[in-house]
Amino acid sequence: MDLVIETERLILRPFKLSDAEELFELNKNPNVHKYLWQKPEEIIDESIKVIEYVQRQYAENNIGRYAAILKQTGDFIGWTGIKFVNDHVENGNTNFYDYGYRLNEKFWNKGYATETSKVWLDYGFNKMKIDKMNAYTHSENGASNHILQKVGMKFMEDYPDTNGVTWKWWQMENPDLR
Known part of the structure; x- marks a missing residue:
C-alpha cells in the first residue's frame, strides 16, 4: 500500500x-495486554507473523492496521x-470494518x-465511504472506552466472549450516508 496519512504529530504508514523489533517491544509488554485476550508475545517471530498478516x-x-510514527523523533509508538x-x-458479526489501536x-x-482515531474515522467515512465503523473494547478498559465515546462512537452493547469476559461493542454510522 502506498497510503501514508499524517496527523499533527504522527505519520501513519503501512x-x-x-x-x-519495535512491534515486539510493544507486544511483549504485559501492561499493553491487560485488556486483550492474547498473551504477551514471547519471541520476535510472533511480531513478524503479525506484520505478514497485516500486509496480506x-x-x-x-486497508489494515498501520504503524504510528512520531514525526518529531521517528519513534514507533504503536499501531x-x-x-x-x-x-x-x-x-x-463478520465482514465488518473495525477501528483499533495499540500504543x-x-x-x-x-x-x-x-x-489517530479522528483521522481514521474521517478517512474511513470520507475516502472509503464505509457505512458503519465498529470497534470493540474490554469492558474494564476505561481509557479506550472513553476515547471511542469522545470521538463519536456509540456504545451499542456489552457481550461476552467464549471465556466469559465482557466486551463493549461500539459503532459509528457514516454521517454523510444517513
Missing part, C-alpha cells in the same frame, strides 16, 4: 518487516487503523489515540 490484509482488503474483519466472528505504554495519555 507496516514493514523492519518494524518487527493490505493486499486483500486495501492504529481500520481492519476489515472477515477471518472470525465478533459479537455475532506502547510510554506513549499513553498523550492524546495520540484520540488524534
